[in-house]
Amino acid sequence: MEQRLTVRMATWSARHPWRALAGWLVLVVVCLALGSLAGTRVADSVDYRVGEAGRAEEIAEAGGILDPLQEKVLITPRAGEKLDREAATAAAQDVVRRMTGAPSVAEVGSPVWAPSGQAVLVPLITKGKDAEVSADIPALLERTAAVQESHPGLKVAQTGHFSMGQGVSANMGEDLATAERITLPLTLLILMVVFGAVVAAGVPVLLALSAVAAAMGLSQLFSHVFPSVGANNSLILLMGMAVGVDYSLLFIKRVREERARSGGRLDQESAVRIAAATAGRTVVISGCAVMVSLAALFVVGDVVFSSLAVSSITVVAIVVGAALTVLPALLVKLGRALDRPRLPLLGRLADRAAHSAHSAAPGSPGSPGSPGRTWERLLAPVLRRPVAALVAGLALVGALSLPALGIELSSTEVSTLPKVAAVQARDRVVEEFPSERAAYLVAVRTDEAHRAELPQAMRDLVKAAGEQPLLRAADGGADAARIRTSDDGLTGTVLLHAPHQIDSGEAQDALRLLRGELVPETVGKLAGTEAAVSGDVARNADVLDHQMSALPWVIGAVLALSLTVMLVAFRSVPVAIVSTVLNVASAGGALGLLVLVFQSDWVQRQLDYDTDGFIVSRVPLFLFVILFGLSTDYNVFMVSRIKEAVQQGRSTTEAVLEGITRSAGVVTGGAVVMVSVFVSFMFTDLLEMKQLGFGLCVAVILDVVVIRIVILPAALKLLTPVLWWPSRPAARAAGGDRHGADSPYRVPATQPVP
Numbered sequence: 001m002e003q004r005l006t007v008r009m010a011t012w013s014a015r016h017p018w019r020a021l022a023g024w025l026v027l028v029v030v031c032l033a034l035g036s037l038a039g040t041r042v043a044d045s046v047d048y049r050v051g052e053a054g055r056a057e058e059i060a061e062a063g064g065i066l067d068p069l070q071e072k073v074l075i076t077p078r079a080g081e082k083l084d085r086e087a088a089t090a091a092a093q094d095v096v097r098r099m100t101g102a103p104s105v106a107e108v109g110s111p112v113w114a115p116s117g118q119a120v121l122v123p124l125i126t127k128g129k130d131a132e133v134s135a136d137i138p139a140l141l142e143r144t145a146a147v148q149e150s151h152p153g154l155k156v157a158q159t160g161h162f163s164m165g166q167g168v169s170a171n172m173g174e175d176l177a178t179a180e181r182i183t184l185p186l187t188l189l190i191l192m193v194v195f196g197a198v199v200a201a202g203v204p205v206l207l208a209l210s211a212v213a214a215a216m217g218l219s220q221l222f223s224h225v226f227p228s229v230g231a232n233n234s235l236i237l238l239m240g241m242a243v244g245v246d247y248s249l250l251f252i253k254r255v256r257e258e259r260a261r262s263g264g265r266l267d268q269e270s271a272v273r274i275a276a277a278t279a280g281r282t283v284v285i286s287g288c289a290v291m292v293s294l295a296a297l298f299v300v301g302d303v304v305f306s307s308l309a310v311s312s313i314t315v316v317a318i319v320v321g322a323a324l325t326v327l328p329a330l331l332v333k334l335g336r337a338l339d340r341p342r343l344p345l346l347g348r349l350a351d352r353a354a355h356s357a358h359s360a361a362p363g364s365p366g367s368p369g370s371p372g373r374t375w376e377r378l379l380a381p382v383l384r385r386p387v388a389a390l391v392a393g394l395a396l397v398g399a400l401s402l403p404a405l406g407i408e409l410s411s412t413e414v415s416t417l418p419k420v421a422a423v424q425a426r427d428r429v430v431e432e433f434p435s436e437r438a439a440y441l442v443a444v445r446t447d448e449a450h451r452a453e454l455p456q457a458m459r460d461l462v463k464a465a466g467e468q469p470l471l472r473a474a475d476g477g478a479d480a481a482r483i484r485t486s487d488d489g490l491t492g493t494v495l496l497h498a499p500h501q502i503d504s505g506e507a508q509d510a511l512r513l514l515r516g517e518l519v520p521e522t523v524g525k526l527a528g529t530e531a532a533v534s535g536d537v538a539r540n541a542d543v544l545d546h547q548m549s550a551l552p553w554v555i556g557a558v559l560a561l562s563l564t565v566m567l568v569a570f571r572s573v574p575v576a577i578v579s580t581v582l583n584v585a586s587a588g589g590a591l592g593l594l595v596l597v598f599q600s601d602w603v604q605r606q607l608d609y610d611t612d613g614f615i616v617s618r619v620p621l622f623l624f625v626i627l628f629g630l631s632t633d634y635n636v637f638m639v640s641r642i643k644e645a646v647q648q649g650r651s652t653t654e655a656v657l658e659g660i661t662r663s664a665g666v667v668t669g670g671a672v673v674m675v676s677v678f679v680s681f682m683f684t685d686l687l688e689m690k691q692l693g694f695g696l697c698v699a700v701i702l703d704v705v706v707i708r709i710v711i712l713p714a715a716l717k718l719l720t721p722v723l724w725w726p727s728r729p730a731a732r733a734a735g736g737d738r739h740g741a742d743s744p745y746r747v748p749a750t751q752p753v754p
Contacts, residue, residue, distance in 0.1 A: 010276030020329035035220030044130030051542030056532035063491025071160035167420035208244025215315035290629030418685030590699030
């Protein structure tokens, strides 16, 4: 049924190319229009709440005493100078004057001097929903810039949650444009080498970019259910280019191979129908494998993973649909123009590759120097000594995976952000104002019976915290702790400051002390009372704990779903198990190399990053899930070819050689394109994207060079007696046509070329 559906879709598109192309254009425009009309709902602070920290914020918010987020204007001297107190005071007053009554500013706080006397801070208390404040941030930044212009002898900068977010988003937009400038020409160049023709090289890129555009529009629409987390478009571009070019490459090469196999007697429409029955089915299975792997991210129960999973699944689904509809229409409409203009040397090499693909079976004719024969020579020692090849391959992958055992994860956000102006200002604030470092918000909710005891319990907590060196504020005084109580007296908050960096061990120790001892022994002793601790340190710790607790479930879901897809697709338990195990090996090797590089500084200058010796906690989860999907792609490509060879009457050993030889060119070409896409993300300023891009690059290289060319064929050769258990693919009818005489998709070999 699945095969008939892919052929029906491709056949309709091939017979009605203008309708298919017009329909695709309309779909892209409608998706973009819907996205533009709906706008993007960006995740706010409520969406990010997890664990005890999230519960503390809910308690404070319900009591009406949750502090709103603040923006801050920092005034410092120029580099190498001392701060002129009189000039700084005038600048601070100018900030107060300009910001009073500004959009989304509920109150302008009094200027606060740093203990060193070398900085003054003006707090801006915001009002309204996060989206409203974000929309008004440009107006606030303009006012800050006006203060800077009026006081050129000082340095005036704005920082805060919203200004940092906008600065990072703008930086990522520039990086994304740079990535496109790197990726597109490189991808076109690679495809020209693969196809030997300009038009054929441009088709996959055009299809991928149009799918990316449609997915970006739908992503805006879906953000009203799964809020956008800022990196959605980056991931859509990454996934869309990777699978879009990969699937187009597979389909186009199959069309060209079928025409070459027929000696040019097949017309383009017939070749497209055959490709739809074979490569089209492979695209559907591969796309489903990628999508079900990405769907495992919903298990995390985190807005970041859910949002990015939806965006990624959307673009993959659109690419699969495009490969079965608009691509056949393009191929038929272009006809012979697909291979024009030919590139002299590259064109001859591409022709040799196409002709050698159908003559790769053992004993079939083929030029000694053809790509098919090259792959046969590479595979020969592996199939001759499968045990040695398997042991050597697994030993190499195991050695590369070992560093992953020492992985250090951190969910710290600010230290991983690009050093845009607002982030630099935040670093200076933390340096000059110890009270702006680690802070802990203890939220307490009690019942009517214990309302009168709540104020004293909170004062006991403040006293107990003041006796602990870990929680003793560096600047002391009344600002060291702050108590607030709701109007009904049932809810209270205690804000404690500590002079530790947010990501320091001391800050973590202070959090454990609060949660483990001080809170339970003070406010936690009141009967009928709920208490929880939040703050930046607590949020980071809870996010990391939440992700680590979800990791086994995500891995289990990915393994189960991928195993099921392979089992349903090939009806072979050994094939499904081998594919799944090799995907795990590929991900393990990539993670080991990621740790080896980013938890040290030996290539820090080359990759342009500052190492703190950790991996961003989201990266391993994304890396595992995306890699599992993409690795399954290659499994499907190769195993599909092997199964076809078995159905044509080959022995399993011959089928393994023929299938891998025929698919190796597509897999290698697709892998090179994927690497060209992923490598561009290594040059972004966001550490998370840099680590993800590096991990995907090395994983794809490892997967193609070691897993698919050494370990997979060796494992399949050793499993030959039981490879298709519990069933064996039925051989098709004998004859030159692989579809058999009774197939509705059979094309007469004598059909003329148009």
